[in-house]
Structures are given as C-alpha cells and as structure tokens.
Amino acid sequence: MLQTQDWSAIWLTLKLATTVTALLLLLGTPLAWWLANTRSRLRGAASALVSMPLVLPPTVLGFYLLLLMGPNGPLGQLTQSLGLGLLPFTFGGLVLASTFYSLPFVVQPIQNAIEAIGARPREVAATLRASPWDSFWSVILPLARPGFLTAAVLGFAHTVGEFGVVLMIGGNIPGQTRVVSVQIFDHVEALEYAQAHWLSAGMVAFSFLVLLLLYSLNPDSRRRGV
Numbered sequence: 001m002l003q004t005q006d007w008s009a010i011w012l013t014l015k016l017a018t019t020v021t022a023l024l025l026l027l028g029t030p031l032a033w034w035l036a037n038t039r040s041r042l043r044g045a046a047s048a049l050v051s052m053p054l055v056l057p058p059t060v061l062g063f064y065l066l067l068l069m070g071p072n073g074p075l076g077q078l079t080q081s082l083g084l085g086l087l088p089f090t091f092g093g094l095v096l097a098s099t100f101y102s103l104p105f106v107v108q109p110i111q112n113a114i115e116a117i118g119a120r121p122r123e124v125a126a127t128l129r130a131s132p133w134d135s136f137w138s139v140i141l142p143l144a145r146p147g148f149l150t151a152a153v154l155g156f157a158h159t160v161g162e163f164g165v166v167l168m169i170g171g172n173i174p175g176q177t178r179v180v181s182v183q184i185f186d187h188v189e190a191l192e193y194a195q196a197h198w199l200s201a202g203m204v205a206f207s208f209l210v211l212l213l214l215y216s217l218n219p220d221s222r223r224r225g226v
Contacts, residue, residue, distance in 0.1 A: 002198055008175050009183035009199075016091070016166075016179060017159040020098045024106040024155045025148070027099070032110035033136075037119075051108070053101045062168025065097050069169070089171045094179075097169040098159045105154040113147020114140065150214060157210040161203070 002010075035047060053061060069087040070076045076086055087093035117140060125135040141148070163181040170177030172186065180199055187196035 003195065005174060005178075006183060006195065006199060009178050009180045010202075012091075012175070012177075013160055013179040013181075016094055016098060017156045019095050020102060020159045021106075021152055021156045023095070023099050024102060025152060028103060028106040028151065028155075029110060029148075032107045033114060035107070036111045036114040051104045054104050058101065058162070058164025059168060061101060062097065062165040065100065065165070066168055069093060069096070088169055089173060089177060091170075091176060094166055094170045094177055097165050098162060101162060101165045102155050102158045105158045106151040109147045109151040109154065110144065113144035113150075116147075117143050153210060153213055157207070160206065 031046075031050070035043060035050070066088055067073050068075045069079070071080070071086060076088075079085060079087055084092075087096060121139045121143065122132075122135050125139045130138065161181065162179070163185070166177070166179055167182055167185075170179070170182075172178050172182055178186075180203065184196050184199045184203075187193070187199070
C-alpha cells in the first residue's frame, strides 16, 4: 500500500500541477491570441520556440534551465539580487521549469480554438460597439471554451507526468521537490516493486481518465484523426 512518503509525493505533484496550470493559462492565453492573429514575420520563430519542448529531450531543457537559474546564470543573478536566493532544488524552480516544459500543451489548443473561430465573430461584435476586451470575454471565450478546457487538462496532466525536467531542476528532496515520477524511480532503484506498482497503477488510471475526458470534451476528435 501507499506509504507516508508516497502521499507526500502525490500531494506535492498535485500542488505543482495546479500551480503550473494556472500560470500557463494566464501566460499562454495572450501568447496563443497573438500567434493566432498576428501577421508578423516573427510568428514562425515564436511558434517554433513554443513547440521546442515537444521535441527536445527533457534533460536538455532541464540542463539549460539549470544553467539559467544557477548562481552564474542571468536569472540566478537576478533572483539573488532580489533576495530570493536560487531557484534550483526548490518548489519555485519546479514551477518555472514545468511552465516552460508544458507551455506548448496549453498554447497550441487555445491557439487552434481561436483560429477555428475566425475573425467574423469579432467583426460582428465590433459593429455592435463592443470593445476588444468585451469581445474576448463575451464572444471568443465562450466559443473557444473546449480549447481552453483541453489546454487546462493537457497542461495539468503533462505536469503530473514530468520526470526528466523535474529531476534535473528539483533533484530528489522529500516534501519539497520529490514528485510522483521521482518517487516511482526511487522505489524501483530500491527494488521496492510493490510500492512502485501502486504509484504506477495510479498513474495509468490517471492517464486513462485524462484521455477519456479529452475525448468527452472533443467528441469529434476521433473522426478528425486527433
């Protein structure tokens, strides 16, 4: 059965995933809006940067984030000058790294939803003297709600399943940075297969429920080949 350290890892993982998902929705929505509507030449480069975590090995991303947040990195020097200390091997470091790593899983569904709506609803709202802000909240957000829900579910689930990035940035500190994926790794290293099985089975069930929820949110996705 699950031990105290397992429950601690589960709680920390849920806390991390909830925090990261909220940040991703706040940061990813304006970015997705810009990518969906801009005609700038920088759009391709920005899209490539957002999508890089999809193809980069997690250890590569974690390594460069570790350098960035380290004592000699620009972000590390900034946090030290602000009296915040260093982010590596802290919960704040996990949040920052996970936000970068899960960014495409939130930006792309929102961007696709906004692009699918098109400009026509906003033009109609403008003729009714709606401000861009009113248009977004009253027209775009309700129409793009499935995309936002998909983004939230994917961002949360992807953060829960992280291993390489969180291990590189957070290490393996009980109660502070040891998430479920790292806890499973520890059990396997210690040949504690029964404990690893309980956590792994929970992750399998969680993954199935996530996919079931996504197909429920997008009932036509199977016919579209998504």
